[in-house]
Amino acid sequence: MGSVKDLEVVKAPSDREPGEGRFRFSDRYSVFDWGKMPDDIAHKGAAICIATAYFFERLAEEGIPSHYLGVVEDGRVVRLSEARGPVRELACRLFRVVRPSRRNGEYDYGIFAGLSGNFLIPLEVIYRNSLPPGSSLFRRLASGALTHEDLGLAGPPEPGMRLDPPMLDVSTKLEETDRYLSWEEAQRIAGLSEEEVAALKERTRFLDRLITEETRRLGLDHEDGKVEYAFDEGRRLVLVDALGTLDECRFTYRGIPVSKEVARIFYRRTEWYRRVEEAKKEDRVHWKERVGMEPPPLPREFAQAISEMYMAYANELTGREWFKVRPLSEVLRVIREFVG
Template sequence: MTSVKEFVIEEPATPERTGRGRFAFTDDYSVFDWGKMPDPIPGKGASLCAMGAANFELLEAEGVPTHYRGVVSEGEVVTLDEADAPPREMAIDLSRVPDLPHEGRTYDYTVFHREAGENYVVPLEIVFRNTVPVGSSLRGRADPSDFDLEFDDWPDEAVDLPEAVVEFSTKFEESDRYLSREEADRIAGAADIETLEETARTVNRLVTERADDAGLEHEDGKIECIYVDGEVRVADVVGTFDENRFSYDGQQVSKEVVRQYHKREQPEWVAAVDEAKQRAKAEDVADWRELCEREPEPLPEGVVGAMSDLYCGGANAYLGRDLFDAPPLAEAVERVRDL
């Protein structure tokens, strides 16, 4: 199980073939890599499932291979258009995840790929950025001059990049870290790093075009992939309000809203998370959570309701379909502006 969706195996993958399974999306959310937070957000899981399905179907129509098989409606695997109600389950092909042994924060990818063969989940996240919004980790790792921007320091507002930037980070390590291209190439194994980047840029383009049609700005996001018989296929979920950052009329329409809320309203917990991550790095401890001395507090009821409307109203706008009982996106956005 991940922190926000359950992973159901129906037929396990083998070294020779993919398996079959499902994602069951929950209404849980996670920020700062914490895992399951105290409050569910009603409708969130179904909104992510529907947006992810729409994007997978868009990718398949463009000839981009994926692990998507359809959404589950009344026990049947169907297309999103054939689902009469918001779906909460997605049918997928499964690949293998070999063990990744480690000592402290040192991981042995040689062992991983020795077992991986030609059918495995690529142990990378491929991140693409069209803008550098407030809160983006890129602000702490690069200067504006690195992207030919005409100012010395990052301003207190989103910055458009001249062209999309693609980065690579780890997927299966306890604390994710960004990688040089050379290290990412090594960790990817048999999966070609150029193909991974090209696939990410294609996904970015298609999601950006879909967002434009809905009046949304697509700021950044990521993909994960599987490698099967020499082919890179897009996996996990793409183009949702959890995997990607979108904005509408200058307001975030994504998990970033609640992330920034926690920074303002629970700064002690956020600081404790940062401190635990730094301690774990200094002490060569893989799981930083065991070092964190605070727990997050529940959200106020009004914040939960506003986030529910944002997820569901935003999904309706992105899909171009009133699949959810939710206010229009403009109304949902106004409700969260002052959170």
């Protein structure tokens, strides 16, 4: 079980061949690496499943390989267009998850140098089309972990700044807390060649453009997003996990956040978040034990509006009414009251 989705292994992957699984998208959500938050967001799981299935099927049309096999309805694997109603389960190929060893609080990725294929690449690739106020880049700049010269900028960036071309960032995927990396370190720990790093970047730029084009017709401004990859048994690059959802991407609509970022904005104003940030500075592995309190629940009206946001996005992205819900533009007026 993950923080937001559950996995059923239908056939386990071997050293040489992928397996098959079922992702069940739940109504749970997570922010700041905490894991399950106190509330569920009603119908979020089905809305996320529908949105990511839509994008995976668009990728198939473009000849881009992914782990996607279809959505599951009444035990059958079907295309999204064949589903009779909202679905929350996705059939996929499974690749090995090989974890780095940990010694004295440090991670050792040596095992990846000897892997030939059929495994999850232990990286998360982030693309940035702009720098919204909540971007982690501003915290990294403020702490000195990053400089504007590292970003290729003439001076310090301002919130809302557009990036042309988009910036590609990379972080760890299998550590207790995600850690940003240089591309040189990412290449080293994942055991990638220079050609594979170049392919990873090129594929990510393509996905960024696809999501931007598909969501522009909804009136959305595509700010940033994240993607994950595996190597198949022939060491070919394969997109995995989820794509183009309100959990993987940040969008805005006339300046209003349209993504999981709305929950982050709420929690950044709490004492719980202050303690989370302090704990991560003290111990990036065992930080949760140092927080000393649970996150507060969301206000009921806000949680309902977030639920409607997910559902309206799925409806308008696919052009099909899966859920009886107000248009996205109307839902966002309520969202604005809480995050404005």
